[in-house]
Amino acid sequence: MSLPKRIIRETERLISDPVPGITAVPHSDNLRYFDVTIQGPESSPYENGKFKLELFLPDEYPMVAPKVRFLTKIYHPNIDRLGRICLDVLKNNWSPALQIRTILLSIQALLSSPNPDDPLANEVAEEWKNNNVHAIATAKEWTEKYAN
Amino acid sequence: MSSSSVDRSPASTVSPGKQPRNSADSRNLDNHEAEGFDVTGDDPDLYIDVRSLTYTVKYDHLVCPICQQPFLNPYTTICGHTFCRACIMQAIRSPMGSKCPLDRTPLFYEERLERPQNSGHYSRHRSSSTSLERLEDSSSADDSPSRENEIFPAPIIISNITDDLKVRCMNNARGCEWVGPRWQIKLHLLKHCGYTRFVCGKTGIDGKICTKLCERRFMERKSEDDSEDGDGNEEADSDSGNDSTDYGCPHIEYPCPKCEQMVSQIDQEWHLKHECPKNMVVCHGCNFEFSMKLFETHEKYCEKIHVKCxxxxxxxxxxxxxxxxxxxxxxxxxxxxxxxxxxxxxxxxxxxxxxxxxxxxxxxxxxxxxxxxxxxxxxFPLDLEEVPRGGVTDSVLGSMEEDYAQLISDFEKLRLNAQRAKRALTELEVSKQMISGLAADNLQIKEEMSSQRLALNSIRQQLQFILMDRRRLNTTLTRLGSGTNLVNEDLPEPKLNNKL
The missing domain is CATH 1.20.5 (Single alpha-helices involved in coiled-coils or other helix-helix interfaces)
Structure with missing residues (x-):
């Protein structure tokens, strides 16, 4: 099956005009599979971290959301230990007008502002709410340990 | 639009002209041709993939947010966003549901029977040549009680502008240099482009009908002696040329006139240039003979060949x-x-x-x-300060003159206004007089009415008095008839009468 023109255009733009702090490179053998890196946003516990993600565009894309998963371990209330991300635009708030770059920007924004009230990793969320200082320290520690 | 702003998509980065061919596979050229457009079925309209076109101009604001391509049969939502019809229809049927993909406004849409006239918005008048897609216009039927659709055809100008965007021929990689408006691409591919491939359909050497694909330029060539360029498409329509047996199947192979290797009409040109070991050329520098395929490399290194500084x-x-x-x-x-x-x-x-x-x-x-x-x-006074151009005095004079003219026109306007006001004033005066006359009349009528009322009252009293009189007369008459005992009863009657 040939690659839809939209995916070609998006890939070209991701490479020619990348989003600051984000890279996305398609696999040469499967152009629907991207290796993504996201820089931890400044003044967040993930600062200076370089997080690896995988992004896959299903056949129905753009009518369904891309599948995105963190490959780097991360301490975050909305990301579980398998790297799955709890983000509305990846689930029922997906719109075909969104793109790979907008999704990656949303994930970067999620790193800046975790939402422990809608958790995916319950223990992390509890810690985040009850012992915020400790949670942020752990997040920093994990960033140094795993995201380099 | 400058050429530097040309959008570069991967197809356009493929160098024009012949794609390099693997010489070992030169026999199976059909499988190794560059990408392009082939007519393989009965109704080519259905499989011309307009979405795969390469545009030569910028189309920044004419892009469907869903497919990221210039609109194809654009439809607009009530929230003012425009999409390709196919894209928005697919989107509202996707898990996201009937919402605008850009701002999530709920959208009502119902597929309805086709109606040429559209009562809800505007009817579409597009010549058949500009409509690139099968249109199934849904129009809100005026007799149906249901809601009006909230997704409807975009203003015609949008489709006109997008249909006019310049595109490259789909056979660009095979060597077609055509660039033209998008609405012409179908006509070009099916009727004019020499690089569109059709099913050959001619009788081959073994007497069977050839089913291979063949570019139009080879099918229309009358004989091998004809000009070698493929642009000679003046002969309008080659309906796979089945009426002309003398053209012969271009796939029939014959020995190359130079090296005896079997070639066909289609690959002879390429064979002579890149493959044939006996197609000799003499280098004008060193006077040695080389085969054409080696000559290009030789040209680069020959010490004697004449070159420019x-x-x-x-x-x-x-x-x-x-x-x-x-x-x-x-x-x-x-x-x-x-x-x-x-x-x-x-x-x-x-x-x-x-x-x-x-x-x-x-x-x-x-x-x-x-x-x-x-x-x-x-x-109104201009807010902008004009920068004096050239001599200062000149510009000042000029602006003064302008101001003067402006003043005169303003004055003229004011005078007209004053005249109009005067006329209105006299009209007002007249109507005022009329009103006061009416008021006087009114007073008079009122007075008359009150005197009439008085007269009426007195008449009523007189009437009553007369009635009383009659009654008394009646009673006296009865008394006269029955006897004279009831004198007392007469007494209250005059009193009552007084009250009245």
Whole structure:
């Protein structure tokens, strides 16, 4: 099956005009599979971290959301230990007008502002709410340990 | 639109002209042709993939947010966003549901029976040649009680603009240089493009109908002696040319006139240039014979071949064999020595001219806005301060003259207004008089009415009095008839009468 023109255009733009702090490179053998890196946003516990993600565009894309998963371990209330991300635009708030770059920007924004009230990793969320200082320290520690 | 703003998609980066072919596979050319458009079925309209077109112009604001391509049969939502019809229809049927993909406004849409006239918005009048997709217009039927659709055809101008965008021929990779408006692509591919492939359909050497694909330019060629270029498409329509047996199947192979290898009409040209070992050319420098396929490499290295001086583009007119160039001319050529500097100058000039054109366009937009500002400010003092141009006194005088003319026109306007006001005033006076006359009449009528009322009252009293009288008469009459005992009863009656 040939690659839809939209995916070609998006890939070209991701490479020619990348989003600051984000890279996305398609696999040469499967152009629907991207290796993504996201820089931890400044003044967040993930600062200076370089997080690896995988992004896959299903056949129905753009009518369904891309599948995105963190490959780097991360301490975050909305990301579980398998790297799955709890983000509305990846689930029922997906719109075909969104793109790979907008999704990656949303994930970067999620790193800046975790939402422990809608958790995916319950223990992390509890810690985040009850012992915020400790949670942020752990997040920093994990960033140094795993995201380099 | 400058050529620098041309959108580059991967298809356009494929170099035009013949794709390099693997010589081992030259027999199976059909499988190794460059990408292009083939007519393989009965109804080519259905499989011309307009979405795969490459555009040669910028189309920034004419892009469907879903497919990221210029609109194809654009539809607009009530929230004002425009999409391709196919895209928005697919989107509202996707898990996201009937919402605008851009702002999530709930959208009502119901597929309805086709109606040429559209009562809800506007009917579509598009010539069949501009509609690239099968249109199944859904129009809100006026007799149906249901809601009006909230997704409807976009203004026609949008489809006209997008249909007019310039595209490259789909056979660009095979060598077609055609660039034209999008609405013409179908006509071009099916009727004119020499690189569109059709099923050959001619009788081959074994008497069977050839089913291979063949580019139009080979099918229309009358004989091998005809001109070699494939652009001779003046013969309008080659309905796979099944009526002309004398053309012969272009796939029939015959021995190459030079090397005896079997070639067909289609690959002969390529064979002679890149493959044939016996297609000899004489190098005009060293006078040795080479086969064509080796000549290109030889041309690059032959010491004797005549070449131009590398400084030719700056004006050096020297020409000579390569070895003399190297040993004699290069060390003394002033253009070559200056070339570094000249090239730098050239790039600088390029940059400057780019900048200049950019500035010019900016200036024109500014001028436009200034002109627009003046138009909307007519009759009011200008907010913009004009920069004096040229001599100061001249411009001051000019502006004074302008002001004067403006004043005169203003004055004229005011005078007209005053006249109009005067006329209105006299009219008012007249109506005022009329009103006071009416008021007087009214008073008179009132007085008359009250006197009438008085008269009426007195008449009523008289009537009552008369009635009483009659009654008394009646009672006296009865009394006279029955006896004279009831005198007392007469007494209250006059009292009652007084009350009345």
């Amino acid at each position: 590398p400084g030719a583009k700056f004006g050096c007119s020297w020409r000579g064999s390569r070895d003399i160039l190297k040993d004699v001319h290069l060390p003394e050529c002033i253009f070559v020595k200056l070339s570094e500097y000249l090239e730098k100058q050239e790039t600088r000039m390029d940059n400057l001219s780019h900048e200049n054109s950019f500035l010019k366009s900016e200036l024109s937009t500014i001028l436009d806005s200034v002109i627009q500002g003046r138009l909307t400010n007519l009759g």
